[in-house]
Each structure stands twice: as C-alpha cells, then as structure tokens.
Amino acid sequence: xxFKKTTxxxxxxxxxxxxxxxxxxxxxxxxxxxxxHAVQKSIPQIEKLTEKVVEQLKNGGRLxxxxxxxxxxxGIVDASECPPTFGVPHGLVVGIMxxxxxxxxxxxxxxxxxxxxxxxxxxxxxxxxxxxxIGIAASGTTPYVIGALEQSNAKKIPTxxxxxxxxxPLAVTAQYPVEVVVGPEFVTGSTRMKAGTAQKLVLNMxxxxxxxxxxxxxxxxxxxxQLSNNKLVERGTKMIMEKLSIEETEALQLLKQxxxxxxxxxxxxxxx
Numbered sequence: 252x253x254f255k256k257t258t259x260x261x262x263x264x265x266x267x268x269x270x271x272x273x274x275x276x277x278x279x280x281x282x283x284x285x286x287x288h289a290v291q292k293s294i295p296q297i298e299k300l301t302e303k304v305v306e307q308l309k310n311g312g313r314l315x316x317x318x319x320x321x322x323x324x325x326g327i328v329d330a331s332e333c334p335p336t337f338g339v340p341h342g343l344v345v346g347i348m349x350x351x352x353x354x355x356x357x358x359x360x361x362x363x364x365x366x367x368x369x370x371x372x373x374x375x376x377x378x379x380x381x382x383x384x385i386g387i388a389a390s391g392t393t394p395y396v397i398g399a400l401e402q403s404n405a406k407k408i409p410t411x412x413x414x415x416x417x418x419x420p421l422a423v424t425a426q427y428p429v430e431v432v433v434g435p436e437f438v439t440g441s442t443r444m445k446a447g448t449a450q451k452l453v454l455n456m457x458x459x460x461x462x463x464x465x466x467x468x469x470x471x472x473x474x475x476x477q478l479s480n481n482k483l484v485e486r487g488t489k490m491i492m493e494k495l496s497i498e499e500t501e502a503l504q505l506l507k508q509x510x511x512x513x514x515x516x517x518x519x520x521x522x523x
C-alpha cells in the first residue's frame with residue numbers, strides 16, 4: 252500500500268520558539284482556516300456514512316464511536332452531548348476509547364496498540380448487527396480502532412471511520428470511510444490541532460444531521476433538550492413563547508408542567 256501520513260509531515264512553519272505570541276496565534280489561526288475547506292471536500296463521504304447512521308438508528312440500533320487519545324475523547328464528547336441536546340437515551344450514542352474512562356483525563360500508555368481490546372470493549376456493550384461503529388483515528392493506523400472495525404465487519408456490523416490521511420489502513424477497513432486530509436500540523440505531528448478540529452466538525456455534522464432526521468429538532472429548535480439548568484429553562488420558555496405567541500409566565504408554567512418544549516407545545520395546541 253502506497254500510504255503516507257501527511258498528519259506526520261513536517262510543519263510548514265519553523266523556529267516556533269523564536270516567534271512572538273501574536274505571530275504564533277496568527278499562524279495557528281491561518282492553518283485552522285484551512286480545515287473547513289478540507290471537510291467540505293469530504294461531504295460526499297460524510298453523506299454516505301450519515302445516511303447509514305440514520306438507517307441503523309431508525310431501525311432500533313445504536314451509534315458507537317471508538318478511538319484512542321484525542322480522537323477517542325472527541326467521540327466521547329459528541330456522544331455525551333446528544334442526550335441533553337436532543338433528549339435521546341444515554342445509550343443511543345456511545346463513545347468508547349482505548350484505556351477506558353481513566354484515559355479521558357490521563358493518557359494510558361500503549362492502550363491504543365492492542366488490536367484485540369477495541370472489539371472486547373464493543374462486546375462489553377452487547378453490540379449487534381443493528382448497530383453501527385465509527386472508528387476515529389487521525390493517523391488511520393491505530394491498531395485498537397482497526398481491530399474493532401475488522402471484527403465488526405466480520406460480524407456484519409456496519410462500519411465507518413473519520414481519519415485525516417488518504418488511503419490509510421483504517422479507511423480501507425471501514426465500509427463508509429471519511430477522509431479529511433488537513434495536511435501537516437502547525438506543531439509537527441500534533442493531531443489534536445487541525446486533525447482534531449476536523450474530526451470535531453465531522454462529528455457535529457453526523458450527530459446533528461442524524462438527530463434532525465430522527466425528528467429531534469422542530470423547525471430549527473431543540474424541542475427535546477433536557478432542562479438541566481436555568482439557561483436551558485429560559486431558552487425553552489422563549490421557544491414556547493415564540494411558537495405559541497403567549498406571555499412568559501404562561502410559557503414557563505407550561506414548560507414546568509410538561510417537562511419539555513415539545514410536550515408543552517403539543518399540550519397547549521390540543522387544549523386550544
């Protein structure tokens with residue numbers, strides 16, 4: 252395989268330690284601006300993967316993200332934000348990373364190097380053909396992730412990936428690969444930067460689009476969001492006020508009574 256890790260290529264910038272704060276910030280920002288354009292080129296791949304995610308979720312399956320290091324953490328962040336944002340059960344979107352929960356805060360040495368452990372971690376979630384697994388790895392070479400996808404393929408579980416190198420072993424393994432080629436990092440090999448940003452953008456696109464397709468957004472509003480703090484209660488109240496053209500006091504009372512924006516609106520419209 253003719254495969255080159257552009258994520259490991261030498262930075263376009265040098266002698267960074269001699270640069271001023273302002274220069275460093277400007278240069279980092281210049282590089283960051285290239286990321287959305289790289290993502291844009293991958294939209295056809297993202298579309299195919301997202302359509303498969305929607306299909307699996309609509310048929311009662313779950314979405315699994317699996318990764319190591321920064322990639323694993325990004326998957327966990329996206330998964331953890333789905334329930335409060337869209338009101339879905341906590342087990343619908345699941346983030347798994349090499350090294351387990353400990354690795355979320357502190358790197359676990361060599362956890363990503365086991366080609367068997369990723370599949371074992373998926374088995375612990377009682378994964379089945381109804382589910383879908385997305386492997387996340389900037390390099391596209393992480394054994395933990397590749398092994399998990401290989402076993403998923405063998406068990407007829409749909410697989411996708413998000414990687415930042417073209418033609419990587421991970422992309423070859425995944426049935427629905429997404430390759431966002433962002434080029435060399437500002438600090439050579441530091442894939443928490445442009446590659447991490449690209450992965451975050453793609454995860455946002457996949458989960459948000461899937462939740463909209465599942466009916467978890469009405470118009471452009473998060474009508475199923477969990478009312479877990481005062482800010483969200485206030486936001487929900489304003490949504491109801493705008494939708495029903497009623498005063499704040501009545502809207503807040505409806506929200507508290509029914510527990511969600513969607514239920515409050517439905518109850519009001521049925522009553523009137």
